[in-house]
Amino acid sequence: MHKRDTSDIFRQRLLALIERSGLSRSQFASRAGLDRSTLSQLLSDVNVRLPRTETIARIAARHTVSIDWLLGLSQQDQVAADIVSQMAIEPDAGSPADERLLSWHEEARGFKVRYVPATLPDQVKTEAVIAHETGRLDETAAKAWAGIARARIIHAKRTEHEIEVCSPLQGLEGFARGEGIWRGLAAGERLAQLEQAARLVDDLYPAYRWFLFDNRERFSVPYTVFGPLRAALYVGDMYFVFTSTEHIRELSRHFDNNLIRNARIQPNEAADYIRALMPEVR
Template sequence: MDKRDRAELFRERLSTALREREMNRSDLARGADLDRSTVSQLLSEDSPRLPNGQALAAIATALGVSADWLLGLSAHKGAAAEILDQAVQVAETDRHPVDEHLLAWYRDAVGAKIRHVPANLPDVLKTEAVLAHEYSGETLRTAGQAITGTRDQRALLSRAETDMEICLSKEALEAFARGEGMWSGLSTDCRKEQLNVMGQTLAEHYPSLRLHLFGANDRYSAPFTVFGQKWAALYLGQRYLAFSNTRHVQLFSKHFDDLVRHALVRSHEAGEFAENLADSI
């Protein structure tokens, strides 16, 4: 974009901002501490011009918009603090895999690709026995509520238009099979059942539901979910950080795709791998 085109775009956006705030040229001149003649020159259709840096900052502040938006460098109209507030939101959760925030994001992403890195095992693949064990301690929701919520998520993912990819470390699944860490109190039978159900579910829903297992020695990831191109939610434990800025969502998507590229067990092998782990217990 050459200087004249940018000046024309600036004039159009300046006019739009004045209209939306029901301000006239005199109002802007007072608010930005500029001469009215300067404002008139900036709004002139015959010879559009760009303001200097100081005038641009004053105009943006007076109108409550970003200077980048006025210059056509950004699609976000709001000031920097407002843009950040819109792009990153905090969603409280009751330490439950499927709460109202997640279900709303899943519904909003129906028909779009969902990329998911779980905190432990994928919630949508967990058996009721595993959920009951996981939520048997001091949590804000009961095991029964966790089971019901996961059923709701599973119902959403059973739709024909669903496309979901999951990445999990191979070591995390092997540790589950051995009953290590948080799974130490889970019986052998429950662990075998979980791995067999996982294998069967992956085979039944492939390729709309795919699991990739990456190596923990080679790659690491915090738990997060990308809902199409609209949202990315980073799970912190008792809350989510939800990102709606396109660049942030793309960053999470690229990180996920990197995990897929470096997977040790590919999606078409994951179901059989889980069932082989069950046989090894």
């Protein structure tokens, strides 16, 4: 980011802070340890100079915002990244999906979403697979969850929204054979899942693109990057959510350069690969 860009963003966000505080400019300057003339200079359109680091830190601390946000390095003004509960469905919940997660997808409309799933991608799962995977869901809740997941990519196809998925070949192969967590899921249900996944991958291409990498060559924890806005790492019972521009860029680079660039199966090959696994279902 150029110095002019940084100073412009700082000025805009400083103005937003002043307005949000309800203070006069003189009062705001006093609380930030500035004199009125210095504040006026910082707010001037022709100014490209940033205040000293300690001044920026004092403004951030007094108004409970992050330094990254003031300098345009983050889209969120909170001091720290959010840590939120995992998307879950409770028996008495009004919605089968975490509203926070849905809002992140909505915010990312028009941007590319990069997604490394923990198992199979949510968007292609059948109701039976969701119910088996989570255990506690009844059939109605599982069906609702699956419907919401698929609605995301149908919506994406209509709005030129892109979703790229990257996951290990071994995950699909293990699913077809009923290994690991899939042990106990009936062969008929696994076959139905593979058929549905292949059909959806075909129907939704190119808005929805599923890459497959070899887990012996590459590794990744589950995460989602919601365009340039935020990235969420899945850690079992919660998400760690990052809004720092640098964190988002690093995870995007990992996805693009480490996973996709080394993918063994490309999106236009994914449906055929899935169908080729069907004879392994026993």
